[in-house]
Amino acid sequence: MKSKKVILEKLIEEQTLLKKEYKVKTIGIFGSYARDEQAETSDVDVLVEFVGPIGFFKFIKLENYLSEKLGIKVDLVTPDALKPLIKSNIIQETVYA
Incomplete structure (x- = not known):
């Protein structure tokens, strides 16, 4: 099971591509992962x-890419x-990347 930290780090790594290919302005996580309450x-x-x-x-x-x-699953x-x-x-x- 991945942690909030690992997911945010991956989103940060992908930001250049996300901005260029998908016109992403901001991206972040919410819900169970943001609260560190995720299950398997x-x-x-x-x-x-x-x-x-x-x-x-x-x-x-x-x-699908994410x-x-x-x-x-995103x-x-x-x-x-x-x-x-x-x-x-x-x-x-x-929690924004």
Whole structure:
């Protein structure tokens, strides 16, 4: 099982490519990994903000790319996709790379 530190280090390593290929502005983790409460079966929740629109297929490609690089299933979301009732809590708990 990977740690929050290992995941964040990998995201930092990938930042140049993420910015160039996917127009990533900010990226971080939230949920069980951000709170160090992950289980063996946990996926990693990744909050990503883009410089501009990237389209659905590129979004899915990024989610798959991150899953492959991290070796864990990634659940990729944008701030706009968060439900208003939980948005502020998630943004507050997000640990950015």
